[in-house]
Amino acid sequence: MSGSPIWHPFTQHGLGEPIPQVERAEGAILVTADGRRVIDAISSWWVTTHGHAHPRIAAAIARQAERLDQIIFAGWTHEPAEEVAAGLRAIMPGNLTRVFFSDSGSTSVEVALKMALGYWLHRGEPRHRILVLEHGYHGDTIGAMSVGARGAFNRAYEPLLFDVETIPFPHDAAARATLDALERACRQGAAAFIVEPLVLGAGGMLTYRPAVLREMHAICARHGVLFIADEVMTGWGRTGTLLACEQADIAPDILCLSKGLTGGAIPLAVTMASEPIFAAHYAPDRARMFFHSSSYTANPIACAAAAANLAIWREEPVRERIADLCRRQGEALAALADHPRATALRQVGTIAALDVGAAEGYLSDLAPRLLRFFAENDVLLRPLGNTVYVMPPYCIGDDELQRVYRVIARALDEV
Numbered sequence: 001m002s003g004s005p006i007w008h009p010f011t012q013h014g015l016g017e018p019i020p021q022v023e024r025a026e027g028a029i030l031v032t033a034d035g036r037r038v039i040d041a042i043s044s045w046w047v048t049t050h051g052h053a054h055p056r057i058a059a060a061i062a063r064q065a066e067r068l069d070q071i072i073f074a075g076w077t078h079e080p081a082e083e084v085a086a087g088l089r090a091i092m093p094g095n096l097t098r099v100f101f102s103d104s105g106s107t108s109v110e111v112a113l114k115m116a117l118g119y120w121l122h123r124g125e126p127r128h129r130i131l132v133l134e135h136g137y138h139g140d141t142i143g144a145m146s147v148g149a150r151g152a153f154n155r156a157y158e159p160l161l162f163d164v165e166t167i168p169f170p171h172d173a174a175a176r177a178t179l180d181a182l183e184r185a186c187r188q189g190a191a192a193f194i195v196e197p198l199v200l201g202a203g204g205m206l207t208y209r210p211a212v213l214r215e216m217h218a219i220c221a222r223h224g225v226l227f228i229a230d231e232v233m234t235g236w237g238r239t240g241t242l243l244a245c246e247q248a249d250i251a252p253d254i255l256c257l258s259k260g261l262t263g264g265a266i267p268l269a270v271t272m273a274s275e276p277i278f279a280a281h282y283a284p285d286r287a288r289m290f291f292h293s294s295s296y297t298a299n300p301i302a303c304a305a306a307a308a309n310l311a312i313w314r315e316e317p318v319r320e321r322i323a324d325l326c327r328r329q330g331e332a333l334a335a336l337a338d339h340p341r342a343t344a345l346r347q348v349g350t351i352a353a354l355d356v357g358a359a360e361g362y363l364s365d366l367a368p369r370l371l372r373f374f375a376e377n378d379v380l381l382r383p384l385g386n387t388v389y390v391m392p393p394y395c396i397g398d399d400e401l402q403r404v405y406r407v408i409a410r411a412l413d414e415v
């Protein structure tokens with residue numbers, strides 16, 4: 001047992017693996033207490049977009065902390081929240097007229113599901129069936145786990161998870177089977193379909209084509225099944241566009257955003273909803289209000305960070321930086337294409353992934369061996385099973401990105 005009382009997430013303390021201490025971070029670099037400079041090649045678990053300690057976001061947080069740190073959000077409002085909501089309305093799909101705040105990706109999903117169920121109840125035709133995509137991940141709370149893939153991560157809780165109908169993942173050759181299954185499930189009546197657009201992150205950086213996303217949306221629209229886009233990971237430019245949904249030219253009925261919403265500096269989430277969903281809850285009757293809140297809903301400091309993120313998107317060449325990173329990722333990945341152990345090379349926007357050898361599953365011992373190798377070489381990469389992916393902050397320098405890929409190439413040879 002180590003001296004620290006901390007119980008870390010997704011960490012088996014029984015393995016006694018070292019837990020490095022980080023002292024500060026800047027751009028794409030983490031500086032550890034023992035003076036190592038580690039490249040953050042996974043954006044600190046997919047959250048950091050513009051880079052660590054972006055001066056505008058850091059300043060916004062400091063300024064807001066002195067002015068108004070926290071205020072109840074039931075029946076009250078404040079300027080940073082209004083600014084974020086207006087900013088989101090300006091750049092997100094036009095049908096998403098309502099912004100509901102929460103604190104994490106998982107809660108944004110819980111809120112989305114509760115909104116969908118409330119919508120059907122208040123329309124007087126209650127529906128409870130939720131459709132999900134195979135290999136999906138939507139968070140670690142009970143509701144979010146219920147709509148995600150079942151496996152080693154949630155075996156202990158499985159009897160408590162509610163039933164959903166799982167639509168097979170659209171592997172390239174099997175997209176028709178996916179669409180047919182979705183069509184059948186929709187025909188039987190469902191409240192909503194929840195999906196990660198274009199890239200299933202925790203499921204192993206599994207990718208599918210925009211045309212399939214577009215068709216899935218069309219099927220749901222045809223049957224009046226609400227379409228929930230969980231863009232918690234894919235949002236904020238990760239897939240090359242602000243939202244992955246843009247590439248399919250679709251607008252969801254409900255949209256979940258978190259991770260990059262504050263540039264990755266501080267927790268905040270929103271669930272955006274279309275007007276009919278808000279309208280279904282709108283009445284002089286208090287029993288129809290939306291029953292969801294948490295203590296820190298729309299915390300002003302977090303909202304100030306999100307407002308700064310929106311200003312960065314408006315005023316800095318973020319889209320150019322993303323386009324440039326997409327190109328560099330493509331080139332670096334292509335250079336690994338001939339390696340005999342690198343398989344299933346894939347890229348969606350700023351996200352690049354490959355499999356090492358044949359599939360072994362999340363708990364295979366290849367992942368921890370790779371993890372250790374990357375750590376020893378001062379690169380933060382965290383393989384999913386035998387899938388190695390690179391998802392850096394958009395500010396990562398050429399030299400830094402090249403070093404990441406040199407270490408991956410050596411890992412392919414040595415681990």
Ligand SMILES: *Cc1c(COP(=O)(O)O)cnc(C)c1O
Nearest residue numbers: 104105106137138139201232233
């Ligand atoms: C990370 C993630 C979540 C959960 O977000 P948390 O902030 O970790 O609760 C939900 N959905 C997707 C697609 C994610 O990648």
